Amino acid sequence: MANPLPDISVVLPAHNEAGNIAPMAAALTALLKPLGRFEIVFVDDGSDDGTLAAIRAAAATDPCIRYLSFTRNFGHQAALRAGLRHARGRGVIVMDCDFEHPPELIPQLLAAWHDGARIVVTRRDDGEADLPAVKRVTSRLYYRVLDAIGDVSIEPGSADFMLLDRSVVDTVNGLQDQDVFLRALVRWLGFPMTSIAFSRGARIHGDSKYTLRRMIDLAVTGIAAHSVRPLRLAIWLALGLAAFGLLLLVYTVFSYFFVPGTLHGWTSVMATIAILGAAQLLVLGIIGEYVGRILREARGRPTYIVAETEADRERGAVTPLKQPAE
Numbered sequence: 001m002a003n004p005l006p007d008i009s010v011v012l013p014a015h016n017e018a019g020n021i022a023p024m025a026a027a028l029t030a031l032l033k034p035l036g037r038f039e040i041v042f043v044d045d046g047s048d049d050g051t052l053a054a055i056r057a058a059a060a061t062d063p064c065i066r067y068l069s070f071t072r073n074f075g076h077q078a079a080l081r082a083g084l085r086h087a088r089g090r091g092v093i094v095m096d097c098d099f100e101h102p103p104e105l106i107p108q109l110l111a112a113w114h115d116g117a118r119i120v121v122t123r124r125d126d127g128e129a130d131l132p133a134v135k136r137v138t139s140r141l142y143y144r145v146l147d148a149i150g151d152v153s154i155e156p157g158s159a160d161f162m163l164l165d166r167s168v169v170d171t172v173n174g175l176q177d178q179d180v181f182l183r184a185l186v187r188w189l190g191f192p193m194t195s196i197a198f199s200r201g202a203r204i205h206g207d208s209k210y211t212l213r214r215m216i217d218l219a220v221t222g223i224a225a226h227s228v229r230p231l232r233l234a235i236w237l238a239l240g241l242a243a244f245g246l247l248l249l250v251y252t253v254f255s256y257f258f259v260p261g262t263l264h265g266w267t268s269v270m271a272t273i274a275i276l277g278a279a280q281l282l283v284l285g286i287i288g289e290y291v292g293r294i295l296r297e298a299r300g301r302p303t304y305i306v307a308e309t310e311a312d313r314e315r316g317a318v319t320p321l322k323q324p325a326e
Contacts, residue, residue, distance in 0.1 A: 006037040006064075009089030010108070012097040012159040013079030014055070015045040015052045020204055021054035024097045027063060031103055037108065040065045042097070046073030047076075059236060060309050066310045074304040077180050080160060082304050085173050090166045094182070102201035109196065118165040118191035121183065124157035125199050152187045154196060162186065197309040230286045240280045276318045 010028055014021065016132050042055045042068065052069050059065040068086055080094055095101040103120065103205060112120045133235040140156045150275070160183055164172070175185075187193065187313050 004037060006089045006207045007091065008032060008035065008038040008080045009041055009087035009092045010038070011041045011043065011080065011083030011087055011094045013045055013076055013083065013094075014047060014051050014097050015073060015076070016047045016049040016051060017080075018047070018050040018054045018098050020097050020099065021051060021058055023204055024099065024103070025058045025062065026098075026188075027103045028106075028216060029062065029064065031106060035073065035107075038064060039087070039089060041087050042067040043079040043085050043086075044069040044077040045076065046070045056313060068309040069307050071305045071307040076160070078304040080182050080283055081172075081180055082306065084164070084169050086309070087123065087169065092169050093164055094271065095161045098203045099201045100203055102198060105161075105198050112194050112196060113163050113165065115194075116192060117194040118168050119186050119189075119193040120163040121186070121193060121195050122159055122161045122198050123155045124159060125197050141180060154184055154185045154187060156324040161198070165191070167191070178301075179293055180303075190286050230290075233286075237239070237279055238283060241276060246273070 010032070012024065021042065028038075028040050032040075038061075042058075042065070044052045044055055055065075061068055066086065068082060069319075070082070083094065084092060091110065093106060093109060095103075101122075109120045109122075145154075152195045162183070164186065168186065168189060169190075171189060172182075172185065
């Protein structure tokens with residue numbers, strides 16, 4: 001007889017988190033075992049430090065642990081999407097496996113779900129002293145910008161630590177978008193939602209893999225995937241600069257005829273060229289960002305490629321381990 005489907009699935013993307021796999025698996029197992037049937041789904045996002053080996057070892061000793069591994073690093077959002085497609089529970093929790101998303105919050109997520117919320121999101125407490133001031137300020141600024149120009153509203157401090165009902169997971173899995181910003185997408189869906197505040201936990205091993213470049217890419221994806229207003233802003237910018245150019249023309253003619261001794265030199269010409277050139281490059285950059293994303297959608301390439309799952313291990317079709325980087 002096939003094993004019954006779990007009530008709860010926990011999806012954990014992992015990129016170079018070898019030291020955190022076993023502790024997280026143990027913590028989640030101890031927490032979830034009294035709550036009913038569950039499964040833990042690790043997603044190895046192209047790690048090269050032994051993360052896949054640690055996941056394989058955990059899955060070999062516990063049938064509740066499942067996993068899939070990518071052929072290379074496809075990014076955190078792709079790993080979340082793959083985990084949602086692999087999860088089978090009636091309620092699916094997505095979280096990081098570095099303990100910065102505290103497992104102790106899971107009972108609160110489940111309680112809110114049982115009370116009727118289809119989506120239970122979380123937000124970091126911005127008052128916590130250990131959060132870098134720069135990150136806190138830039139996060140607030142970004143969410144205010146997204147709230148002003150986007151089609152969703154996200155609370156400052158929001159995280160990809162949430163519980164999704166099976167109906168929500170099935171809806172997300174049915175979308176074909178290449179670029180996904182999960183914390184915005186689930187709000188756009190419109191299902192009943194509630195929010196829970198939490199204090200960031202302490203990482204046990206390793207360092208954060210979210211570099212400045214990754215954060216900028218994620219921010220741009222969030223805006224481009226949920227707003228076309230930057231394109232409209234580009235139009236208004238062009239109109240504003242055209243009006244500025246007209247005023248400059250009027251000023252130049254007025255000065256020529258009515259202001260004796262006015263020196264008509266290269267300064268105003270160069271300033272005008274610089275302003276117009278910068279505006280044109282900005283407009284082209286905005287348009288190029290959207291055109292590039294249209295190209296990715298048109299190509300229809302998969303968001304990720306799976307190299308291995310726990311089913312392959314059970315069949316004995318496991319590929320050789322990647323060697324850790326020296």
